[in-house]
Amino acid sequence: MTPPIITLIVNDLAIAVKNKSVLLIIFIPFFVFISLKLVDQSARNLTRATVGFVRTEAFSPEMTRALSATGSLIHLLPIRDEAEGMRSIRDKKIDGFLKHSDIVRDKLILVVQKKEAVQTLAIIESMGALQHAVEGGGSSWVSEVRSVEKGGIGIQLLPTWILMLVLLVGFIILPGQVAEEKEKNMLLSLLQTPMHEMEWLGAKVVSGMLLSAVAIVILHLLSNYRPEHMGNYVLFILLGSFCFCSYGVFLGLLCRNQASARTLGVIFYLPHLLPCALADYSPQLSACAPYLPSYHLLEPVRALLFNKYPLSHFATDWLYLATVGVITLTFSYLLIKKRWLLS
Amino acid sequence: MNIEIHNLTKMYTSSRGLLPTSFTVKKGELVAVIGHNGAGKSTLLKTIAGWHPPDSGSVLIDGDQVSDRKKVIRKIGFVPELPSLFDAFSVQYNLTLFARLFGTPSSRIEEVLTEFDLLPFRQSIVRNLSKGLRQRVSIGRTLLADPAILIFDEPTAGLDFEITNEIHDMLRGFHAAGKTILFTSHRADEISSLATRVLMLHKGFLVFDGPTDDYLRATATEPISLP
Numbered sequence: 001m002t003p004p005i006i007t008l009i010v011n012d013l014a015i016a017v018k019n020k021s022v023l024l025i026i027f028i029p030f031f032v033f034i035s036l037k038l039v040d041q042s043a044r045n046l047t048r049a050t051v052g053f054v055r056t057e058a059f060s061p062e063m064t065r066a067l068s069a070t071g072s073l074i075h076l077l078p079i080r081d082e083a084e085g086m087r088s089i090r091d092k093k094i095d096g097f098l099k100h101s102d103i104v105r106d107k108l109i110l111v112v113q114k115k116e117a118v119q120t121l122a123i124i125e126s127m128g129a130l131q132h133a134v135e136g137g138g139s140s141w142v143s144e145v146r147s148v149e150k151g152g153i154g155i156q157l158l159p160t161w162i163l164m165l166v167l168l169v170g171f172i173i174l175p176g177q178v179a180e181e182k183e184k185n186m187l188l189s190l191l192q193t194p195m196h197e198m199e200w201l202g203a204k205v206v207s208g209m210l211l212s213a214v215a216i217v218i219l220h221l222l223s224n225y226r227p228e229h230m231g232n233y234v235l236f237i238l239l240g241s242f243c244f245c246s247y248g249v250f251l252g253l254l255c256r257n258q259a260s261a262r263t264l265g266v267i268f269y270l271p272h273l274l275p276c277a278l279a280d281y282s283p284q285l286s287a288c289a290p291y292l293p294s295y296h297l298l299e300p301v302r303a304l305l306f307n308k309y310p311l312s313h314f315a316t317d318w319l320y321l322a323t324v325g326v327i328t329l330t331f332s333y334l335l336i337k338k339r340w341l342l343s
Numbered sequence: 344m345n346i347e348i349h350n351l352t353k354m355y356t357s358s359r360g361l362l363p364t365s366f367t368v369k370k371g372e373l374v375a376v377i378g379h380n381g382a383g384k385s386t387l388l389k390t391i392a393g394w395h396p397p398d399s400g401s402v403l404i405d406g407d408q409v410s411d412r413k414k415v416i417r418k419i420g421f422v423p424e425l426p427s428l429f430d431a432f433s434v435q436y437n438l439t440l441f442a443r444l445f446g447t448p449s450s451r452i453e454e455v456l457t458e459f460d461l462l463p464f465r466q467s468i469v470r471n472l473s474k475g476l477r478q479r480v481s482i483g484r485t486l487l488a489d490p491a492i493l494i495f496d497e498p499t500a501g502l503d504f505e506i507t508n509e510i511h512d513m514l515r516g517f518h519a520a521g522k523t524i525l526f527t528s529h530r531a532d533e534i535s536s537l538a539t540r541v542l543m544l545h546k547g548f549l550v551f552d553g554p555t556d557d558y559l560r561a562t563a564t565e566p567i568s569l570p
Contacts, residue, residue: 185427188394193444193488194416339395 020263031270038282048072049123051110052079052088052097059098060106063141066134073126085111089148090303095119098142107143114156115147117280149306155225159302160277162237163294165215170244171251171269172262174208178252179261188342197336201249201329208245209238225305232311233304239318240297243325244272247293250328253335296320345369346391346492346523351400353390354547361386362547363400368540370491373514373524375538375555382544384527385424388494391525392421404492417445420490424497426481430470434461434480437469438487445488452487459483459513475506482513493517495526499533511537535559 016022055078067076077094079085085097096112112120131141149156181187190200216237227233255261272294279286289295296317303309346368354360361383368374376384389395391402393409402409404418428437438452456462459479469477499507514537518524528534541558543551551558
């Protein structure tokens with residue numbers, strides 16, 4: 001006779017298969033592995049860096065000759081002035097630019113988006129090797145690396161935490177809530193009142209947006225950092241929350257119970273978070289991240305946190321977020337109309 | 344208030360659900376829908392209540408399609424087998440929430456609490472209540488909008504003798520007040536003591552439709568022929 005414990009274990013495994021928890025077990029390690037693999041590979045297989053140099057400043061001819069000769073590693077691009085360099089970095093047209101150091105004579109400052117980005121390390125490494133080859137040693141051409149992003153690492157990571165919170169509410173909390181209301185027939189009971197289906201959907205999305213907003217406000221209070229352009233910054237976060245809350249409600253409506261909703265939520269959560277969060281460290285991830293709606297929240301939030309931009313500068317991003325939000329909301333409405341998996 | 348069902352069909356799988364069914368329920372009738380498990384009883388009631396959209400056919404409430412929610416939503420009240428309440432909240436909270444959604448005045452909440460003997464439990468958390476009390480809250484919540492048609496899916500399933508009698512008295516009271524009632528049941532005593540008419544379903548087919556006395560006579564002499 002099979003011992004009861006074995007029977008119970010088999011039963012538990014069957015439940016895990018039934019509510020798709022087993023997919024989660026497979027999916028998380030798989031996804032983290034793929035992401036790390038891409039990050040690892042990127043260190044060995046970097047794309048060519050584009051480095052600007054201020055046209056009006058005089059650089060040593062040996063250095064410019066050496067840098068120009070290594071076309072496969074560094075592509076030199078003349079820029080008008082420092083302001084254009086800053087703009088080009090933010091618009092991702094160049095990876096960094098060189099200017100004369102105002103402290104150390106005959107030395108250079110490398111201005112980059114992020115000091116800890118893999119592309120920055122590659123530029124420094126290449127320039128160090130060139131300098132060694134041309135001058136046979138001595139001190140490095142670059143005496144300082146500056147980042148265009150302000151604040152410490154904590155502030156620089158703030159947009160990623162914001163994305164994490166928005167995605168957490170959208171993909172983990174809301175689908176579970178929606179599925180619970182379905183599972184316990186609460187949604188059908190609510191639909192027995194004169195309330196319109198769209199009101200229920202709207203309430204769910206707005207409650208999710210409020211949860212995200214509270215979490216983000218707390219995050220800002222703790223980090224004690226005020227965005228450069230508060231109005232546009234708040235607007236973008238609200239738009240991003242709308243997009244992911246609509247998305248989450250839709251996922252919840254696809255599931256019959258809470259367990260499968262949370263599983264499905266995590267399955268969507270990681271692919272929306274990791275490629276964007278790790279995009280700076282991997283050319284492959286940075287190539288695929290723009291296809292995700294999360295990227296169109298993270299990048300504008302990051303830019304608006306540190307700089308003043310008009311909303312029109314992010315037209316593609318807000319259109320993308322609004323479209324995803326509206327489409328998922330429409331699908332949710334159709335699922336409720338059909339009473340999909342309800343009761 | 345009349346209920347007209349025309350060729351109503353709702354199938355979950357090729358062999359489970361409700362096959363084309365037609366009948367009419369007149370105002371003030373107390374109809375028992377009976378049949379084995381999986382016969383299609385709950386499907387029929389949920390489709391009449393608008394919980395499920397039908398695959399084909401129609402449900403008319405006083406000439407209005409049940410799919411036209413705006414017109415019929417206040418006319419039908421559905422009490423599911425398992426009370427669907429926000430169980431982490433109090434009785435009062437649940438009633439207030441639904442009263443607000445129905446747009447009924449708060450005095451109606453007091454009326455319902457009094458009518459269903461729920462006053463001592465108004466602040467109690469629903470999940471801490473007994474099954475019978477939860478069923479009373481569920482019925483009370485449905486009665487908030489005072490619908491003319493009441494639909495009960497197995498209203499006494501799993502309840503003890505005393506609570507069952509209480510529910511029976513409630514049903515008789517609603518019937519006496521002129522409401523049209525449909526309920527599903529497996530219990531012969533419930534059918535004979537309450538229903539004025541019986542609808543019997545078997546594997547999705549409507550196999551009997553007639554007064555309760557006729558049904559009791561028919562089953563006493565020979566079994567109803569099944570397809």
